[in-house]
Amino acid sequence: MSLLELCEVRAYYGAIEALKGISLKVEEGEIVSLIGSNGAGKSTTLKAICGQVNTAGEIRFAGSDMSSLPPHRAALKGIAHVPEGRRIFPRLTVKENLELGAFSTRDKKAVKQRMERVFAYFPRLKERLGQMGGTMSGGEQQMLAIGRALMMEPQILLLDEPSMGLAPIIVEQIFEIIQELNREGMTVLLVEQNAFQALQIAHRGYVMQTGEILLEDEAGRLLSNEQVKEAYLA
Numbered sequence: 001m002s003l004l005e006l007c008e009v010r011a012y013y014g015a016i017e018a019l020k021g022i023s024l025k026v027e028e029g030e031i032v033s034l035i036g037s038n039g040a041g042k043s044t045t046l047k048a049i050c051g052q053v054n055t056a057g058e059i060r061f062a063g064s065d066m067s068s069l070p071p072h073r074a075a076l077k078g079i080a081h082v083p084e085g086r087r088i089f090p091r092l093t094v095k096e097n098l099e100l101g102a103f104s105t106r107d108k109k110a111v112k113q114r115m116e117r118v119f120a121y122f123p124r125l126k127e128r129l130g131q132m133g134g135t136m137s138g139g140e141q142q143m144l145a146i147g148r149a150l151m152m153e154p155q156i157l158l159l160d161e162p163s164m165g166l167a168p169i170i171v172e173q174i175f176e177i178i179q180e181l182n183r184e185g186m187t188v189l190l191v192e193q194n195a196f197q198a199l200q201i202a203h204r205g206y207v208m209q210t211g212e213i214l215l216e217d218e219a220g221r222l223l224s225n226e227q228v229k230e231a232y233l234a
């Protein structure tokens, strides 16, 4: 059984059908990248998984049916969504942002331990604990957004465009941390415009176009696929 499985999923914004019956799987321990141009439906796929958009079709996570769960229930089931544009709380400190990520537990000791684990990946956050989220650099805010998601000890991380607007060297750091998290067992579904880097760290990938899945394959094979090279890696 796959950790996450979408079967013929459709998603709607009012009358607009943004997903036209997509099927995909993420196995435990994988990094799966979802690539495709603007408007292909990548973000909508993540929103569908965590119940933020109207859907039809089947979404199963860890054996249970997720298709009609409200968003906070998705979080309680172990799905952490780091949305596009990060959305940290700008007027709260780094520490407060992280604590909010652990909303599902009241155990202070556990929260402290989780925070130490986050600092192991993102030492910069420890140095900036008292700083307002909104005053940090884009890269630091992305680290905080991922750190906050880790505070809920999820079973899967859904990352939406973590590289957006960041300098290449910071993007590299973020991608390295994603790989490190994965090496230590975290399953990741990664949405990226930056197809080359996203496929380089992934095990498998899906290429989306206008609400459909155009191609799926091992990441290495997608990287050398002529169609992919021409459309997304140029």
Ligand code: ATP
Binding pocket: 013, 016, 018, 036, 037, 038, 039, 040, 041, 042, 043, 044, 045, 193
């Ligand atoms: P991007 O990288 O630009 O976010 P994407 O592949 O993630 O691209 P989506 O954001 O999932 O694409 O959008 C898929 C389609 O749904 C697009 O046609 C988009 O215009 C439409 N769409 C997205 N959000 C909304 C919304 N809130 N209301 C109406 N239509 C929307």
